[in-house]
Amino acid sequence: QKEVEQNSGPLSVPEGAIASLNCTYSDRGSQSFFWYRQYSGKSPELIMFIYSNGDKEDGRFTAQLNKASQYVSLLIRDSQPSDSATYLCAVNGNTDKLIFGTGTRLQVFP
Amino acid sequence: ETGVTQTPRHLVMGMTNKKSLKCEQHLGHNAMYWYKQSAKKPLELMFVYNFKEQTENNSVPSRFSPECPNSSHLFLHLHTLQPEDSALYLCASSLEDSEAGNTIYFGEGSWLTVV
Numbered sequence: 734q735k736e737v738e739q740n741s742g743p744l745s746v747p748e749g750a751i752a753s754l755n756c757t758y759s760d761r762g763s764q765s766f767f768w769y770r771q772y773s774g775k776s777p778e779l780i781m782f783i784y785s786n787g788d789k790e791d792g793r794f795t796a797q798l799n800k801a802s803q804y805v806s807l808l809i810r811d812s813q814p815s816d817s818a819t820y821l822c823a824v825n826g827n828t829d830k831l832i833f834g835t836g837t838r839l840q841v842f843p
Numbered sequence: 844e845t846g847v848t849q850t851p852r853h854l855v856m857g858m859t860n861k862k863s864l865k866c867e868q869h870l871g872h873n874a875m876y877w878y879k880q881s882a883k884k885p886l887e888l889m890f891v892y893n894f895k896e897q898t899e900n901n902s903v904p905s906r907f908s909p910e911c912p913n914s915s916h917l918f919l920h921l922h923t924l925q926p927e928d929s930a931l932y933l934c935a936s937s938l939e940d941s942e943a944g945n946t947i948y949f950g951e952g953s954w955l956t957v958v
Contacts, residue, residue, distance in 0.1 A: 737885070765946075767946065769949075775951070775952075776931075776933055776949040776950060776951050776952045777886075777933075777949050778949070779946060779947075779948065782946055821886070830888060830891075830899070831888070831947060832885075833885045833886040834885055835883070835884065835885045836885075
């Protein structure tokens with residue numbers, strides 16, 4: 734089992750819709766969870782981090798964490814074509830090492 | 844200016860060459876990292892330095908040699924690389940023991956092609 738698992742996509746959503754990106758992780762002791770966005774040919778940039786169960790909102794982005802299910806998600810409201818990118822989930826476990834998923838490619842079409 | 848600066852942005856080298864990648868962080872962080880990103884693979888952690896001391900070497904071949912002279916600068920020395928080493932090499936930094944945990948910030952990356 735991969736340590737951090739994401740569907741590679743592409744996930745295609747129309748402009749204005751909600752995009753839902755999902756991530757599962759294997760280390761039950763994981764404490765911190767991160768979402769990065771990576772445009773093609775660019776480096777990852779941090780969008781949000783979350784470490785408490787529940788929702789955390791920042792503008793159009795909402796991170797959701799469920800530690801019991803070992804599941805973290807990112808919702809993007811009112812999706813824009815400029816949101817088209819690969820979204821990387823990263824998990825910081827007991828070893829304090831940040832483990833990345835392979836990323837989900839999101840395509841927002843006009 | 845970005846918080847983490849990498850040079851060169853693009854590098855083409857032969858298998859017998861010796862070259863170096865350079866990274867500088869302007870964020871006052873105390874940990875620095877080298878990651879490798881290949882197509883269709885997750886980001887691979889290569890090396891970690893905390894307060895200039897190497898704390899992680901993720902089974903990286905010896906043809907990659909890191910150097911961290913101080914907490915703001917990090918180098919990756921390259922020699923006798925193989926074509927499969929062609930990838931995007933990302934430098935990152937973080938502030939250990941920050942409230943956000945181990946939040947890392949990436950540089951723009953160095954695209955390496957080995958011919």
